[in-house]
Amino acid sequence: xxxxxxxxxxxxxxxxxxxxxxxxxxxxxxxxxxxxxxxxxxxxxxxxxxxxxxxxxxxxxxxxxxxxxxxxxxxxxxxxxxxxxxxxxxxxxxxxxxxxxxxxxxxxxxxxxxxxx
Amino acid sequence: xxxxxxxxxxxxxxxxxxxxxxxxxxxxxxxxxxxxxxxxxxxxxxxxxxxxxxxxxxxxxxxxxxxxxxxxxxxxxxxxxxxxxxxxxxxxxxxxxxxxxxxxxxxxxxxxxx
Numbered sequence: 001x002x003x004x005x006x007x008x009x010x011x012x013x014x015x016x017x018x019x020x021x022x023x024x025x026x027x028x029x030x031x032x033x034x035x036x037x038x039x040x041x042x043x044x045x046x047x048x049x050x051x052x053x054x055x056x057x058x059x060x061x062x063x064x065x066x067x068x069x070x071x072x073x074x075x076x077x078x079x080x081x082x083x084x085x086x087x088x089x090x091x092x093x094x095x096x097x098x099x100x101x102x103x104x105x106x107x108x109x110x111x112x113x114x115x116x117x
Numbered sequence: 118x119x120x121x122x123x124x125x126x127x128x129x130x131x132x133x134x135x136x137x138x139x140x141x142x143x144x145x146x147x148x149x150x151x152x153x154x155x156x157x158x159x160x161x162x163x164x165x166x167x168x169x170x171x172x173x174x175x176x177x178x179x180x181x182x183x184x185x186x187x188x189x190x191x192x193x194x195x196x197x198x199x200x201x202x203x204x205x206x207x208x209x210x211x212x213x214x215x216x217x218x219x220x221x222x223x224x225x226x227x228x229x230x231x
Contacts, residue, residue: 041227043224044220046220049217099172103167
């Protein structure tokens with residue numbers, strides 16, 4: 001089974017500051033990587049995904065993530081955050097186990113991003 | 118396109134009662150997942166189906182929990198009897214099976230057991 005570690009449970013930042021949310025995964029095989037965002041009282045929404053190709057992936061709302069195979073990381077970044085970016089962010093991975101071939105994702109514990117004015 | 122539809126959005130009931138949560142996946146998706154989210158335990162996968170067949174129910178906490186998927190467009194998660202510690206937000210998600218397919222989540226059911 002895959003495992004995903006989100007190193008920070010909470011990240012407070014001021015509006016217009018840059019932010020990086022860290023994600024590391026454990027796998028020795030090719031993986032697919034995802035970031036989801038969850039706003040209060042809502043389900044998880046796909047922010048971006050890495051399947052193959054360029055290691056820099058751009059998503060919605062100005063977010064981007066970089067896949068680093070040697071460091072088994074997939075950190076999420078935004079150069080300038082808004083108050084509306086306040087939400088919980090989840091990193092997820094699928095690997096080559098049977099569950100993953102059927103669509104199962106392994107999620108991290110989440111990082112609460114709070115943007116202050 | 119309609120997303121994953123869950124009902125009810127909120128449920129408040131007394132301990133010992135039967136609770137049934139419902140989910141309609143996105144048309145054409147063949148994998149369906151039930152999750153539970155709490156502050157203490159985060160997001161937990163309870164069970165998932167592929168082509169209406171349960172694949173892995175190892176996340177179901179107790180025999181009080183059961184899930185069914187009678188057809189490709191409907192699934193239920195039942196708790197009988199319910200207990201206060203079952204209070205949580207329950208999410209349903211669906212995807213096209215195959216590696217790389219993202220899961221699409223419903224808005225969840227907020228369950229409170231008194």
